[in-house]
Amino acid sequence: MTDLGLYIHIPFCRSRCAYCGFYSIGRKPDAPFLKALAKEMEMRSPAFQDYLCDTIYLGGGTPSSLSENQLAEVMDNIRRRFHISDHPEITMEMNPCDMTDSYLRHARALGINRISIGVESHDNRLLRTIGRLHTASEAEKAVKRAWDLGFRNISVDLMYELPGQSVMDFRKSLLWAVHLPITHVSVYSLILEEGTRFAQLADRGKLPRPTEEESWAMYQDMCRILPHYGFERYEISSFARKGYRSRHNRKYWELSDYLGLGPAASSRIGRTRFTISPGVRMYEKDLLTGSAPAEEIEKLTEKDEMEEYCFLHLRMKEGIPLDDFEHRYGHPLSFWYGRQVAMLKKQKLLTEEDRHLFLTYHGAALGNYVFEQFLRDE
Incomplete structure (x- = not known):
């Protein structure tokens, strides 16, 4: 069997962050969406019976906006429709605000064995600036709670070059993160995505950014501090402890096959890339009336x-x-x-x-x- 990465896009958030360019909407997942997602799995899975899913990734949006029952329904449908390897990496992005004892136990019981947490910064002022709803203390407690409940593969996201962020702010975030019980860090510089609130502010000259010298100092801190504490840089934005590189993300970088399900999800099978159109309501309408979701197909030369x-x-x-x-x-x-x-x-x-x-x-x-x-x- 050919290995396959499976990506599920859950395009719902409590609120939209000022920097985020991913497709999402500000409400909770509902029954029509779950039915449409199940229908897409039913529709697409026959073409992948000779594939073995060795990585599964629930991304978003905020996948932890799914209720415990909804998450169980999604995982059950995946297992019914696709062949899953004996030792898959199953990642779920989570918001610290959602990571209760009950939710984490439930996710672990469903086979989720890797979680990726959008921590972003240790500075509460910066968290408010970028639109995050959690505090640094809540994020720290969520990470430690996940570890205490048995998760041993925990990744956190950090950001730099944020408006009003100093070199010392970022250094404190790095030093704070490496002392958490985590195995992986993804570090992203702020990119101004078209249509985001930050891009609009920048267009009006109202977005204070670090200077080139400050940005370079932040970059150097990232490259120095994380390896010093045992996190090897194995990809431009990714640092991992030994044995904890992201297996799913490597599929993207190595041009391996992956299938994306849900509104705005992308897939790549051989030299064919296809992306489902964004728009939850249109996605639901298409699938619940028996049609395939609208998508853009590109044949790579x-x-x-x-x-x-x-x-x-x-x-x-x-x-x-x-x-x-x-x-x-x-x-x-x-x-x-x-x-x-x-x-x-x-x-x-x-x-x-x-x-x-x-x-x-x-x-x-x-x-x-x-x-x-x-x-x-x-």
Whole structure:
């Protein structure tokens, strides 16, 4: 059987964060949505009977907005419709506000064995600025509660380059996080996504951002502090204790097959990528009247895939495996990108070792610039 990553998008939030560009709406999941999601599983699963789901990821939105009974219904439908491996990684994103003893016990009993918590910052002022509803104390208690109840694979998200955030604010968040009982940290710089409140404020010149020097200092702190406390940087934004890298996220970076279900979820099977249209009500209407949900389908050319292969692999610590690239595309990387690679090596942004091409420390800091060099003009 072929391995498959399964992603379930739960597009509901108590409120919308000022920075979030993911599709979500501000209400709780209801029966029509759960019925539509079950119908989509029923509709899509026959095409995946030769696949084995070794990772499952409930993302959002806020998956923990599902009630205990609703979560049980989703997990039951997944197990009825898809083949699940004997030792799957099953991740669920959670909001600290939802992580009661009862909810965590229930999730663990349903097979959830990895949780990802949107902590974002240790600074309550910054949490209010970005629209988070929890405090740092509540987040800390939620993480410790999950550990006490038996979760041994816990990831937290942190953010930097936030409006009004100082270098010391971010350093305190890092030092606070590494002393929590966690196994993984995802660190994201603020990206101004179109349509978000922060993007609108920035357009009006009303969003104070850290200076370039402050941003660089935050980046250096991230690269220094997390490894010092045992978190290896294995991808540009991802740090893990030994044995706790995200198996599901690696599928995205390695161009493996994954199936996304729910409004706005994306899938990639071979060289076909398809994304379900956002819009909960339209999603429900389509599926509950017997139609497939509206989606956008893209067939990747070899050129498209080659570009993605390069910059997604470069996101990872191991970089581009040169022998695998040549086997996959019939020519060595230098055939397509010799000039670009030579230039990036000269700039000390790329280096090569043991037939792998990977980002240097400074290359990782300038990742987007490096990735752009692998877009081919034809």
